[in-house]
Amino acid sequence: MSITGNWNVRMKTPIGSINAVFTFVEADGSLTGSAESGGAVAPMRDLATIPQADGTTTVTWSQSVTKPMRLNLDFEITVTGDTLSGFSRAGRLPRASVEGSRT
Amino acid sequence: MNHVQIVLFPAFDPLDVIAPFEVLAAACDEAQSDTMIELVCEGEPRSFVGGTRGLALTATATLDPTKPGYVIVPGVSGPVDGDPDAGDETIPVLLARVAASNLMPLIRQSLDNPDIVVATQCGGGLILGMAGLLDGRTAVTHTLGNDVLEATGVTVVRARVVDDGDLVSSGGVTSGLDLGLHLAGREFGPNVAYSVERLFEYERRGTAWHTERSSTTTIGPHREA
Numbered sequence: 292m293s294i295t296g297n298w299n300v301r302m303k304t305p306i307g308s309i310n311a312v313f314t315f316v317e318a319d320g321s322l323t324g325s326a327e328s329g330g331a332v333a334p335m336r337d338l339a340t341i342p343q344a345d346g347t348t349t350v351t352w353s354q355s356v357t358k359p360m361r362l363n364l365d366f367e368i369t370v371t372g373d374t375l376s377g378f379s380r381a382g383r384l385p386r387a388s389v390e391g392s393r394t
Numbered sequence: 395m396n397h398v399q400i401v402l403f404p405a406f407d408p409l410d411v412i413a414p415f416e417v418l419a420a421a422c423d424e425a426q427s428d429t430m431i432e433l434v435c436e437g438e439p440r441s442f443v444g445g446t447r448g449l450a451l452t453a454t455a456t457l458d459p460t461k462p463g464y465v466i467v468p469g470v471s472g473p474v475d476g477d478p479d480a481g482d483e484t485i486p487v488l489l490a491r492v493a494a495s496n497l498m499p500l501i502r503q504s505l506d507n508p509d510i511v512v513a514t515q516c517g518g519g520l521i522l523g524m525a526g527l528l529d530g531r532t533a534v535t536h537t538l539g540n541d542v543l544e545a546t547g548v549t550v551v552r553a554r555v556v557d558d559g560d561l562v563s564s565g566g567v568t569s570g571l572d573l574g575l576h577l578a579g580r581e582f583g584p585n586v587a588y589s590v591e592r593l594f595e596y597e598r599r600g601t602a603w604h605t606e607r608s609s610t611t612t613i614g615p616h617r618e619a
Contacts, residue, residue, distance in 0.1 A: 305478075305486040305542055306478055306484075306486045306487050306490040307478030307479050307487065308478075308479050355547070357526055359490060359494070360490050360493060360494075360524035360525075360526075360546070361523065361524055361525065361526035361529070361546045361547060362545050362546060363545055363546070363547055364545075381542070381545035382541055382542075382544045382545035383541040383544065383545075384541050384542060384545060
């Protein structure tokens with residue numbers, strides 16, 4: 292299940308849910324990604340994909356965002372067809388849900 | 395002349411403002427210092443309604459990041475629990491609102507000014523963290539906010555007062571008394587701080603943590619080497 296493409300995502304933060312757009316690009320066999328929210332674009336670091344036995348794909352990465360607030364976040368989401376779901380975690384805070392669909 | 399500028403904004407926590415204000419006022423009296431202590435804000439001086447039962451205070455000047463001395467940023471008071479998506483104005487929501495306001499460029503200028511020490515009280519530290527102003531710094535905020543503060547890129551030391559040179563942060567609510575006494579000690583020396591402790595019938599408690607021990611004996615605004 293490929294994650295490449297654009298995704299409209301809704302995610303919880305300590306100050307309420309926000310909308311973001313995730314973009315994943317595969318070029319020369321390597322995957323890169325970025326997330327845009329509130330006009331600020333943050334690159335994804337340590338992006339990794341893990342194919343699962345049931346045909347879904349788990350994707351993990353880290354990113355530092357500045358909007359709506361400065362946060363270091365770790366993501367773990369699973370792609371099933373045209374939807375993704377999972378969570379983000381900011382440091383020791385409880386994990387927060389992330390839901391999205393392809394644009 | 396040195397200045398102590400204590401910043402007001404909507405939903406400020408009254409004690410975060412008043413505790414350092416009173417301690418530093420008494421310290422200046424004791425030291426016979428002409429240090430100016432005022433409540434300030436971004437923009438035109440005006441009244442602000444605090445977050446506790448509508449108690450209001452009036453800023454009498456505009457925050458000026460060129461005045462040497464101290465800029466103190468309080469936290470907010472409001473509901474701890476609630477669903478921001480349902481419109482609940484929880485403390486994180488209120489703090490984030492200040493972090494996104496026009497006040498932050500002035501705080502950034504204050505941090506960049508070598509003649510100013512920026513001090514935060516309670517959630518004030520988290521405001522600066524949310525605004526991205528404390529990346530890589532060492533600081534503390536209210537105990538309920540320390541995990542979030544850490545996630546903003548701050549090295550959190552869970553002490554009562556954390557002295558990181560030109561940034562001094564303090565923990566929750568009553569630690570504003572300790573922040574005031576710590577700054578009084580930095581500015582006027584231990585005898586003045588001790589004298590205020592006796593006058594206020596309050597003894598400093600908890601840990602005052604220092605990035606550099608040298609900052610404990612600095613008289614006047616600390617300057618980074």
